[in-house]
Amino acid sequence: MTVAELLKGIQVVSTVGNTNIEVGNFTSDSRTVSDGDTFIAVKGVHVDGHAYIDKAISQGAKCVILEQMPNELVQGVTYIQLSNTLASVGLLASALHGDPSKTMKVVGVTGTNGKTTIATLLYKVFKESGHKVGLLSTVCNYIDDEVIPATHTTPDPIELQALLYKMKQAGCEYVFMEVSSHAADQCRIAGIDFDGAVFTNLTRDHLDYHKTVDNYIAAKKKFFDSLKSEAFALVNDDDKKGRVMLQNCKASHYFYALKNPADFKGKVLELHPDSTEIEVNGLELSLQLVGGFNVYNALAVFGAATLLGMPKEEAARVLSMMRPVDGRFQVIHSARKAYTAVVDYAHTPDALVNVLTTINNLCKGSGRVICVVGAxxxxxxxxxxxxxxxxxxxxxxxxxxxxxxxxxDPNEIIRQMKEGLTEDDMSKTLCITDRKEAIRTACMMAQKGDFILVAGKGHETYQEVKGVKNHFDDREVIKDFMKVEK
Incomplete structure (x- = not known):
């Protein structure tokens, strides 16, 4: 593909040089540039790609896409000036790969909690029903059966479009993906033709990046505002921000709920330690998922599946076969001491409340709840x-x-967490900086009927300290300790 062909449909401010040259490798990372490549200078959160234009040219870039023309131009290099390269990089990456998302049904899932579970369950439901499916999630990416390790909740737009292209080449009919607030704000999803969007809930999170809750909401809403009229927008109507997402949203509006009337109305019939009996639109099914928050996740999956054309009986049948997503309310039983450990990714106040509420309902006063958590x-x-x-x-x-x-400093983080506790609270609180020792202490304290929640890391298999990722898996620590329990 030539540079001129790549730029079709893109508003160009000015051009210097020959646009009838081949694009070559298209990249925003100057370290990956080689002879004949096209480098796009993007103003990111921490780095401005314009500072690396000279490096890209020295490594062989023949075309540079930028927002600001340099004072001195290098002969033989083509310069393309755009008003906003950040907003354009996804569109260009999509065009380079032949707009792969237009050939598949793509559904994005956003919200504070539940994104991974819903996207992964949708992937598994459609796989179980005989379809070729792609998944883009925090835990792992899948191109049908091929595993692609995940580095971000939503990859950068160039990597994202390359993955979508591979999914198209593999014959995928559906793609389910998490859409983080960062991804929406940073235009990483630009160029994706979404056929549906799901909103889970919204509570405080990522304010280190967004600064205010209003900015956080706006980033989520930006995704819904971009939907085409032919798409569907499915939101949790029990969350007060659900209908906010639908303001100015051109897509068809649908709702799921436990409390309010909805297109996909659920009812909890019975809770068990390892399953939940529910009713959805008159259909009764047994979920191998635990907790009210997982009932909401199941309603979203059921709703999205039927909106994509799956018969409701098939959606209910397959959904009842689904097991918990890795690191999401993952249960480990101690055979010797008869207590239960739960590993969950809960890392926000609301997520902690949801998981602990579920555990308290399961305990029903017959055992204690021991919570291990950091930030x-x-x-x-x-x-x-x-x-x-x-x-x-x-x-x-x-x-x-x-x-x-x-x-x-982890001790400073713990000190800040303690600021939320009263003197009475501190009487039942321990502070153990070493996470392994904290988990082991919880297991040693546990008695028959007790529940331990180890929260915050879930599926993660590392602990990052001073920029270094060291192997660490909450589940491994628990299982290793249970092997030697007396």
């Missing part, structure tokens, strides 16, 4: 005392520990 470093510090306050309110014993401290 991530270099992230929204304002939620730390709130998380501790919510955790201690629904636990008999709280153990504050390290999560992924990243560049911060």
């Amino acid at each position: 991530g470093g270099d992230r929204d510090a304002g939620k730390r005392p709130i998380m501790a306050k919510e955790a201690v309110a629904k636990s008999d014993i709280l153990i504050l520990t390290s999560d992924n401290p990243r560049s911060e």
Whole structure:
């Protein structure tokens, strides 16, 4: 493809040089540039690609797409000036790959909690029904059966379009993907032809990036505002921000709920330690998922599947076969001491409340709830005392520990979490910085009928300390300790 062909449909401010040259490799990373490539200079959150134009040219770039023309132009290099390269990179990457999303049914899932579970269950439901499916998620990406490790909730637009192209080549009919607020705000999803969008819920998160809750809401809403009229928008009507997402949204509006009237109305019939009996639009089914929050996730999956054309009986049948997503309310039983450990990714106040409420309902007063939780470093510090306050309110014993401290001092993070606790709260709180020791302590304290929640990391198999990722898996620590229990 030539540069001129790549730019069709893109508003160009000015051009210097020959646009009838081949695009070559299209990249925003100057480190990957080689002879004949096209480099696009993007103004990112931390780095401005314009600072690396000279490096890209020295490594062989023959075309540079930018917002600001340099004072000195290099002979033989083509310069394309756009008003906003950040907003254009996804569109250009999509065009380079032949707009792959237009050949598949693509559904995005956004919200504070539940994105991974809903996207992954949709992938599994359609796989089980005999379709070729792609998945883009926090835990892992899939091109039908091929596993592609995930580095971000939503990849950068060039990588994202390359993955969509591979899904198209593999014959995928459907693609389900998480859409993070960062991705919407940074235009990573530009160029994707979405056929549907799902909104789960919205509570405080990522304010280290968005600064205010209003900005966070606006980023989520930006995704819904971009939907085409032929798409569907499915929102949780029990969440007060659900209808906010639909303002100015051109797509067809649908709702799922447990409390309010809805297109996909659910009712909890019975809760069990390892399953939940529910009713959805008159159909009864048994979920191998636990907790009210997972009932909402199941309603979203059922609704999206039927809106994509799956018969409701088939959607219910396959949904009843689905097991929990890795690291999401993942249950580990101690055979010797007869207590239950739950590993969950809950890393926001609302998610902690949801998981702990479920655990308290399962305990029914027959055992204690021991909660092990920390807070991530270099992230929204304002939620730390709130998380501790919510955790201690629904636990008999709280153990504050390290999560992924990243560049911060884990002891300082724990100190900030303690700011949300009263003197009475502290009487049932332990502070153990070493996460492994914190988990082991919880297991040693546990008695028959008790529940331990180890929250915050879920599926993650590392702990990031001072920029270094060290192997660490909450589930491994628990299982290793259970092997030697007396």
